Each structure stands twice: as structure tokens, then as C-alpha cells.
Amino acid sequence: MEGVPRLLAVSDLHVRYPENREVAAGLAGDPGDWLIVAGDVAERVDDVVAVLADLAARFARVIWVPGNHELWTRTKDPVDLRGEHRYRHLVERCRALGVLTPEDPFPVFEGVTVAPLFLLYDYSLLPAGTTTPAEGLAAAYRAGVVCTDEHLLYPDPYPSREAWCEARVAYSRERLDAVSGPTVLVNHWPLTRLPTEVLRYPEFVLWCGTTASADWHRRYRAQAVVYGHLHIPRVTYEDGVRFVEASLGYPREWRPRQDRLGVPSEVLPRQVLPVPAEDFGVRPR
Numbered sequence: 529m530e531g532v533p534r535l536l537a538v539s540d541l542h543v544r545y546p547e548n549r550e551v552a553a554g555l556a557g558d559p560g561d562w563l564i565v566a567g568d569v570a571e572r573v574d575d576v577v578a579v580l581a582d583l584a585a586r587f588a589r590v591i592w593v594p595g596n597h598e599l600w601t602r603t604k605d606p607v608d609l610r611g612e613h614r615y616r617h618l619v620e621r622c623r624a625l626g627v628l629t630p631e632d633p634f635p636v637f638e639g640v641t642v643a644p645l646f647l648l649y650d651y652s653l654l655p656a657g658t659t660t661p662a663e664g665l666a667a668a669y670r671a672g673v674v675c676t677d678e679h680l681l682y683p684d685p686y687p688s689r690e691a692w693c694e695a696r697v698a699y700s701r702e703r704l705d706a707v708s709g710p711t712v713l714v715n716h717w718p719l720t721r722l723p724t725e726v727l728r729y730p731e732f733v734l735w736c737g738t739t740a741s742a743d744w745h746r747r748y749r750a751q752a753v754v755y756g757h758l759h760i761p762r763v764t765y766e767d768g769v770r771f772v773e774a775s776l777g778y779p780r781e782w783r784p785r786q787d788r789l790g791v792p793s794e795v796l797p798r799q800v801l802p803v804p805a806e807d808f809g810v811r812p813r
């Protein structure tokens with residue numbers, strides 16, 4: 529396939545860890561390859577920008593969507609913007625690098641529209657045995673499984689993360705409705721519930737997306753869906769659509785996998801298009 533440009537993807541680089549920074553520095557493609565970076569690059573804005581600048585110099589095009597970690601507001605970061613303001617700041621910094629974001633016209637890769645999305649979550653994905661977000665959250669607090677977002681991811685100026693999510697879903701739907709032809713959908717959080725069914729802590733599903741996007745892979749003719757957030761790199765199929773979890777994850781997660789499978793960073797970035805003959809030996813656990 530030499531000479532055919534590829535659409536590649538990675539997520540959850542978490543370069544706060546020096547080992548991960550090394551993996552990020554080693555990500556490479558062939559001339560003409562595009563790279564999707566599906567969120568959770570880092571917490572500090574300057575770290576996010578430095579990594580994206582580096583990647584933008586090595587790939588023909590880089591497409592970024594935010595993860596929850598980029599949206600955290602921590603006292604350690606000189607950029608103390610919150611919520612939507614923080615997101616817009618990141619978008620502006622990406623634009624200065626030529627990196628595409630969910631606020632830019634969707635690029636077209638070999639006839640396929642690549643749609644970077646930022647949908648967030650709205651607590652509509654509920655842990656088993658609960659029927660409302662309030663019940664779900666109560667169960668999560670009881671289990672001691674509470675995402676750090678609850679303390680660091682501010683929805684400003686929206687009244688809640690749910691309201692922010694609702695606005696993001698409406699914005700994204702309007703833009704996707706205007707697209708014809710095949711797509712690749714990209715979002716940090718999974719678009720459907722299926723990938724969350726193997727979570728080690730089932731209550732964490734509350735922070736993993738929204739039911740509003742459950743049929744988008746069909747509705748928008750997805751050839752592939754790219755996501756991260758779960759730190760469970762694998763490929764699943766729903767309705768014949770290939771869902772690629774493209775995360776690196778924390779060293780304590782990927783090191784044992786590397787030892788077990790003998791596949792460290794060569795599985796990254798993951799190939800999205802053309803559809804690869806095999807999925808690099810990474811299998812659902």
C-alpha cells in the first residue's frame with residue numbers, strides 16, 4: 529500500500545508521563561498521512577500545544593478533538609480559563625498551528641468526510657440498576673468511583689455539564705446533517721454504549737458519553753468511528769461499522785499490555801483508512 533495516504537489515529541497520549549512523551553515523540557507516518565488526535569493529550573495548555581505542534585510538523589494534516597483532561601482547570605496551569613472559554617482558547621491555539629478542530633470545516637480524506645466532534649457527556653449512560661442520573665451518580669459515589677471531572681471540569685458559562693453537552697450535540701447534529709456521503713466520526717468519548725460494557729468500574733460509564741449519539745454511526749454513514757477515553761485499545765463492530773479505540777493510556781496500563789502482546793508503540797497510531805487487513809493483534813479483552 530506504499531504511496532497510498534492513510535488516515536491514522538491516536539488518543540490519550542497523557543504526556544504528563546515522560547514515557548508517554550517518548551511515545552508521542554516517536555509517532556510517525558508516511559508522507560501524506562493524516563493523524564487524528566482524539567483527546568487527553570495533556571492537562572496543561574502549553575503541553576497540548578507543544579505536542580500538537582510537533583505532530584503537525586510530521587503529518588500532512590492533524591485533527592484534534594478535546595478530551596476531558598484538556599478541559600480540566602488546575603491551579604498548576606498558568607492558563608486558568610474554564611469550560612467553554614478554555615475550549616475556545618485551545619481551538620485558537622490549534623488554528624495557529626494549522627491543526628483542525630471541531631470548529632473548522634470538516635476535511636475530506638479520499639472522499640470521506642472526517643468529522644471531529646466534541647460532544648462531552650450528560651450522565652445519560654447509566655450504571656446497571658439505576659434509572660436516573662441522580663441515582664447513577666449516587667451509586668457511583670457509594671462505590672467510590674467518581675471521575676475527577678466532577679472537581680476540575682467546569683461547564684462555564686453553561687449551568688451544567690449536561691447543558692454544555694446538549695449544546696454540543698445540537699451544534700454537531702446541525703453540521704453533520706449538512707454532510708452527504710461517507711464519514712469518519714471522531715469524538716473523545718465513545719459514541720455508543722457498547723465499548724463501555726467492559727469497564728473495570730461500571731459506574732464510570734456516567735462520564736463516558738451520551739445516549740444522544742447512539743445511532744450516529746448509522747445516521748451519518750460512518751465508515752469508522754474513532755474514540756478514546758476508556759484506555760481500552762481495541763476494535764469493535766456495530767451495524768458493520770468499525771469502532772476504533774485509539775488510546776495509549778497511562779504507562780501502568782500499556783506497559784503490561786506491551787509485555788503480554790509484544791506490541792508497544794508500533795500499534796500507534798492506529799490505521800483508520802484504508803481499512804487495514806488486520807487490527808494489529810490488539811484484541812478485545
Ligand SMILES: [Fe+2]
Nearest residue numbers: 540568757759
Ligand atoms: Fe485518558
Ligand SMILES: [Fe+2]
Nearest residue numbers: 568595596757
Ligand atoms: Fe478521557
